[in-house]
Amino acid sequence: MPSAHRTERATRWWRTTAFRVTLLHLLLTLLGTAALSGIAWWATTGYALRQLAQEVDRDSGLLVQAARLGGQRSVALSLEARLAADRSGTQYFLLAGPAGERLAGNLASAPESPGWASLRLEAAGEADPAELLALGTPLPGGGFLVVARDVAPVRQLESLLLGAAGWVGGGAALLGLLGGLLMGRGVTRRAAAMDAALARVEAGEIGHRLPIRPGGDEFDRLARRINAALDRVQGLMQALRQVTDDIAHDLRTPLTRLRGRLEAALRADDATAWRPATEAALRDCEQLLEVFAALLRIAQVEGGARRAGFAALDLSALVATVAEVYAPAAEERGQRLEADIPPGIHGFGDRELLTQALANLLENAVKHGREGGRIRLALSPGRVLTVEDDGEGIPPGEREAVLRRFHRLDAARSRPGAGLGLALVAAVAELHGARLTLGDAGSGLRVELALPAAPPGP
Amino acid sequence: MGGRDSVKILLVEDDAETAGFIRRGLTEAGHVVDHAADGPDGLHLAMQASHDVLVVDRMLPRLDGLALVRALRAAGLRTPVLFLTARTGVGDRVEGLEAGADDYLGKPFAFAELMARLNALARRPPMATEATALQVADLEMDLLRRQVTRAGRRIELQPREFRLLEYLMRRAGQVVTRTMLLEGVWDFHFDPKTSVVETHVSRLRAKLGEPPLIHTMRGAGYAIRASD
Numbered sequence: 001m002p003s004a005h006r007t008e009r010a011t012r013w014w015r016t017t018a019f020r021v022t023l024l025h026l027l028l029t030l031l032g033t034a035a036l037s038g039i040a041w042w043a044t045t046g047y048a049l050r051q052l053a054q055e056v057d058r059d060s061g062l063l064v065q066a067a068r069l070g071g072q073r074s075v076a077l078s079l080e081a082r083l084a085a086d087r088s089g090t091q092y093f094l095l096a097g098p099a100g101e102r103l104a105g106n107l108a109s110a111p112e113s114p115g116w117a118s119l120r121l122e123a124a125g126e127a128d129p130a131e132l133l134a135l136g137t138p139l140p141g142g143g144f145l146v147v148a149r150d151v152a153p154v155r156q157l158e159s160l161l162l163g164a165a166g167w168v169g170g171g172a173a174l175l176g177l178l179g180g181l182l183m184g185r186g187v188t189r190r191a192a193a194m195d196a197a198l199a200r201v202e203a204g205e206i207g208h209r210l211p212i213r214p215g216g217d218e219f220d221r222l223a224r225r226i227n228a229a230l231d232r233v234q235g236l237m238q239a240l241r242q243v244t245d246d247i248a249h250d251l252r253t254p255l256t257r258l259r260g261r262l263e264a265a266l267r268a269d270d271a272t273a274w275r276p277a278t279e280a281a282l283r284d285c286e287q288l289l290e291v292f293a294a295l296l297r298i299a300q301v302e303g304g305a306r307r308a309g310f311a312a313l314d315l316s317a318l319v320a321t322v323a324e325v326y327a328p329a330a331e332e333r334g335q336r337l338e339a340d341i342p343p344g345i346h347g348f349g350d351r352e353l354l355t356q357a358l359a360n361l362l363e364n365a366v367k368h369g370r371e372g373g374r375i376r377l378a379l380s381p382g383r384v385l386t387v388e389d390d391g392e393g394i395p396p397g398e399r400e401a402v403l404r405r406f407h408r409l410d411a412a413r414s415r416p417g418a419g420l421g422l423a424l425v426a427a428v429a430e431l432h433g434a435r436l437t438l439g440d441a442g443s444g445l446r447v448e449l450a451l452p453a454a455p456p457g458p
Numbered sequence: 459m460g461g462r463d464s465v466k467i468l469l470v471e472d473d474a475e476t477a478g479f480i481r482r483g484l485t486e487a488g489h490v491v492d493h494a495a496d497g498p499d500g501l502h503l504a505m506q507a508s509h510d511v512l513v514v515d516r517m518l519p520r521l522d523g524l525a526l527v528r529a530l531r532a533a534g535l536r537t538p539v540l541f542l543t544a545r546t547g548v549g550d551r552v553e554g555l556e557a558g559a560d561d562y563l564g565k566p567f568a569f570a571e572l573m574a575r576l577n578a579l580a581r582r583p584p585m586a587t588e589a590t591a592l593q594v595a596d597l598e599m600d601l602l603r604r605q606v607t608r609a610g611r612r613i614e615l616q617p618r619e620f621r622l623l624e625y626l627m628r629r630a631g632q633v634v635t636r637t638m639l640l641e642g643v644w645d646f647h648f649d650p651k652t653s654v655v656e657t658h659v660s661r662l663r664a665k666l667g668e669p670p671l672i673h674t675m676r677g678a679g680y681a682i683r684a685s686d
Contacts, residue, residue, distance in 0.1 A: 289566060328654070328658055332653075366652055421651075
């Protein structure tokens with residue numbers, strides 16, 4: 001569905017993970033810068049104000065000392081000298097008499113009470129009133145002294161800090177944005193590559209796979225997992241196609257025979273011919289259904305759906321039961337079935353499928369083994385199941401082929417059978433993660449099925 | 459076969475042709491057949507009238523067979539149910555039996571197989587009256603001591619032969635098919651190509667001696683009963 005794909009492409013940029021990551025990155029950077037600047041501002045200006053207060057306090061102390069030693073006159077002189085020396089113009093004083101009248105200094109009025117105060121000084125020609133930090137102290141022997149300093153330098157420091165914070169914040173935000181964009185672009189690129197690869201699979205290129213970089217990050221892990229899932233799906237599709245082909249090829253012949261039989265019966269005028277013809281047709285039907293059921297079962301096993309039926313099981317008991325079922329059938333052909341099954345060997349798997357696989361092997365042994373011969377069935381403690389007969393065996397070049405559906409040895413074509421028995425055994429072995437080996441047993445065939453100790457992984 | 463006393467059967471099957479062919483066959487055998495073509499009708503009929511056995515297709519319109527049987531069992535109806543189905547995977551079979559069905563038959567099936575299974579279900583003795591001894595003519599089976607005697611003479615049987623004979627004797631007079639024996643005695647849910655059932659039955663028959671009690675019903679299966 002190309003249209004569905006296009007709408008996915010058109011996902012708005014603000015909805016992408018990349019954009020969200022960038023945004024979050026930026027927000028965190030800004031928050032961090034703001035917090036750091038705040039702390040710096042608080043620490044620095046606080047320190048400067050404390051310094052200023054200490055200066056005022058020290059000055060005030062010296063002047064009070066001067067008043068005590070030399071009286072108001074001495075203080076007034078000292079004030080004049082200080083003001084003359086203050087080039088920065090940040091120092092302010094006031095010496096008031098006992099009645100509150102101004103005796104000396106550059107302040108117009110005094111605060112009403114002693115102690116710390118903040119004053120505003122309206123100056124002619126300046127828009128902003130100067131902000132002063134003032135300390136008022138009553139003098140010994142009457143009078144009142146005010147020492148004050150302009151706070152402007154501290155305020156300048158504050159604005160400087162704010163400016164710096166702004167620059168740092170802006171720079172960090174820019175870097176954060178860049179970093180986020182780069183990171184986001186990486187994510188977007190990887191996602192787009194995966195998206196494009198999956199689009200090709202969707203369009204029918206079932207063999208196409210996602211790109212995997214040698215690095216092996218989480219995207220590669222994800223891609224590897226998706227590729228494995230695609231492998232599985234492809235395998236299942238091939239199995240299904242195989243079954244369809246098999247049905248088309250190998251059921252056509254018996255169906256043609258059935259049809260011919262029924263048509264011949266219809267053409268015959270003699271109604272007594274119908275009965276045997278119908279019976280023969282029914283037998284054909286039976287045979288067709290049998291092949292059909294076997295094919296479906298093999299497909300089901302190959303699909304892996306049967307793993308749900310796996311459980312711990314007593315292999316000894318399972319093998320003994322099948323041996324017991326087939327012993328009389330072997331005896332009918334004069335064969336001796338020798339079973340060597342030690343008790344208490346346990347395994348893991350689908351009981352029904354393992355039973356059927358073993359039944360198929362024994363059936364083959366009874367059918368293809370020498371008449372009056374010997375069939376050996378053994379189970380080893382290592383969960384290796386062995387079935388041996390003394391028939392003609394299978395030539396080494398054919399051993400691979402007999403595991404495929406409908407493959408029959410030339411020698412066996414004259415005997416009944418559809419060539420599905422070993423194909424099922426192979427499928428069951430594969431499902432169980434078991435090793436299936438065909439070999440020689442002197443003259444006959446030796447089949448080994450080695451079951452693993454633990455169930456196979458998914 | 460089995461027409462001595464008539465059995466009342468409810469058939470719930472949506473395919474008209476299949477339903478017609480089953481109905482005709484069962485009626486010819488002397489049974490009474492009610493038919494419903496979908497799930498809700500089947501449920502209604504099953505709750506209204508009493509039947510000896512229910513034959514239910516698994517895939518039904520409006521209420522599938524599985525849900526139908528679950529509803530019947532939830533309502534306390536204990537009538538035996540045989541599922542007919544085109545789905546014969548192991549998972550499907552287990553699912554069907556867990557829903558409360560008593561037996562399971564895959565489509566397509568031979569009519570003789572259906573007949574035999576229906577007879578077995580309809581005449582199954584209730585659990586409460588579980589027998590401790592079985593008898594057919596002069597053949598006696600003691601289920602507690604696991605001993606078999608014929609005309610007072612002890613017959614030694616292998617454990618599996620005992621189970622085979624027990625399976626037949628529990629259904630004395632009824633036809634038991636090859637598939638029923640494979641499932642019931644050996645727990646084989648597939649069809650072996652070799653004549654394993656035939657050889658086991660003929661060995662058991664030989665051990666039981668003359669006159670023969672196990673009879674081969676041509677094209678259908680086996681039945682144990684006194685010789686005519």
